Amino acid sequence: MSKISAAITAVGGYVPEYVLTNQILETMVDTNDEWITTRTGIKERRILKEDGKGTSFLAIKAAQDLINKKGLDPEDIELVIVATATPDMKAASTAAFTASEIGATNAFTFDMDAACSSFLYGMSVAASYIESGKYKKVLLIGADKMSSLINYKDRATCIIFGDGGGAVLFEPNQEGLGLQDEYLRSDGTGREFLQATYGGSVHPITHEAIDQGGQYAFQEGRTVFKNAVFNMADATMKVMERNNLTKEDVAWLTAHQANKRIIDATADRMGLEHEKVMMNIHKYGNTTSATLPLLLHDYESQLKKGDNIIFAAFGGGFNWGAIYLKWAYNSDN
Numbered sequence: 001m002s003k004i005s006a007a008i009t010a011v012g013g014y015v016p017e018y019v020l021t022n023q024i025l026e027t028m029v030d031t032n033d034e035w036i037t038t039r040t041g042i043k044e045r046r047i048l049k050e051d052g053k054g055t056s057f058l059a060i061k062a063a064q065d066l067i068n069k070k071g072l073d074p075e076d077i078e079l080v081i082v083a084t085a086t087p088d089m090k091a092a093s094t095a096a097f098t099a100s101e102i103g104a105t106n107a108f109t110f111d112m113d114a115a116c117s118s119f120l121y122g123m124s125v126a127a128s129y130i131e132s133g134k135y136k137k138v139l140l141i142g143a144d145k146m147s148s149l150i151n152y153k154d155r156a157t158c159i160i161f162g163d164g165g166g167a168v169l170f171e172p173n174q175e176g177l178g179l180q181d182e183y184l185r186s187d188g189t190g191r192e193f194l195q196a197t198y199g200g201s202v203h204p205i206t207h208e209a210i211d212q213g214g215q216y217a218f219q220e221g222r223t224v225f226k227n228a229v230f231n232m233a234d235a236t237m238k239v240m241e242r243n244n245l246t247k248e249d250v251a252w253l254t255a256h257q258a259n260k261r262i263i264d265a266t267a268d269r270m271g272l273e274h275e276k277v278m279m280n281i282h283k284y285g286n287t288t289s290a291t292l293p294l295l296l297h298d299y300e301s302q303l304k305k306g307d308n309i310i311f312a313a314f315g316g317g318f319n320w321g322a323i324y325l326k327w328a329y330n331s332d333n
């Protein structure tokens with residue numbers, strides 16, 4: 001019997017309706033459309049405005065989109081992983097709630113957090129369960145309500161992030177399609193440069209912390225930028241080299257959408273034409289765990305069975321890496 005590989009067999013996505021444009025941000029902080037566009041490539045982002053709705057709302061919508069498109073019976077799903085840096089609540093799992101709401105009543109569930117690399121690492125975890133032969137239907141969702149972590153008075157962060165969710169189904173494949181290789185790394189000395197300091201176990205939330213905005217995400221953009229450019233390109237090149245992939249062999253780069261300049265630098269290092277680079281940062285900004293599945297959702301109709309796709313991400317932690325995957329189906333959209 002040929003080896004079991006883990007293939008993506010369906011994709012879903014969701015972004016909230018409210019559009020936060022650069023022009024609106026100009027009225028909120030000292031910034032301008034020209035600066036944001038040239039420094040980041042972002043024109044607008046989506047924000048989940050409704051009270052009482054969190055990351056699970058985005059995750060449920062993305063999963064339901066996948067379930068409807070695939071005609072999947074949710075009771076057949078065996079595992080639901082929600083990759084997120086903004087879980088609904090402390091302690092109560094976002095994945096458990098999401099699974100119940102979509103009718104995945106036979107699944108076990110857990111959340112995974114590796115900041116902006118959550119979905120990338122989630123692909124490795126989901127694929128391992130399939131490759132082991134233990135499970136046949138693993139739903140991996142990447143969703144983040146980043147607006148819940150953002151101080152809309154801090155121009156260094158509020159221009160970048162947006163809300164969204166995306167989902168993929170992993171199933172066994174015996175044609176050699178699906179996940180081929182991965183290079184994943186972490187460096188905890190980077191955590192001082194990108195974090196939401198208060199609200200965790202080191203610094204529980206206090207009145208004083210809230211008065212200083214300590215519950216919001218903070219980043220030292222320049223340091224994060226430099227590390228992202230180096231490490232995303234390095235991981236991508238390692239995966240290409242050890243699989244003997246030339247730039248002609250690569251159909252698509254599916255890279256984390258934090259800054260267009262970081263994505264361009266990675267593509268340039270690979271020698272890849274920009275038509276092969278998936279891009280949605282202009283309309284969604286950085287949706288953290290949702291960026292990779294939302295790209296697949298947006299580009300699904302252009303993907304062909306056998307396409308070699310390189311995924312890459314970098315984020316808080318620091319956590320980063322690259323994954324090489326062969327696409328497993330032609331879309332009928």
Ligand code: UT7
Pocket residue numbers: 030031032035036039040116155156159220221222223224225228257258259262286288314315316
């Ligand atoms: O997904 C998680 C990982 N996150 C990332 O990968 C983010 C990586 N970092 C970045 O994308 C970029 O560093 C930023 C977009 C956050 C900032 O861009 P930059 O080119 O690194 O700008 P900078 O922080 O070096 O600031 C340059 C100038 C400064 O002014 P002076 O000191 O040169 O006068 C800033 O005060 O731009 C100013 N500035 C702004 N101006 C208008 C910073 N933010 C803004 C703003 N609007 N929003």
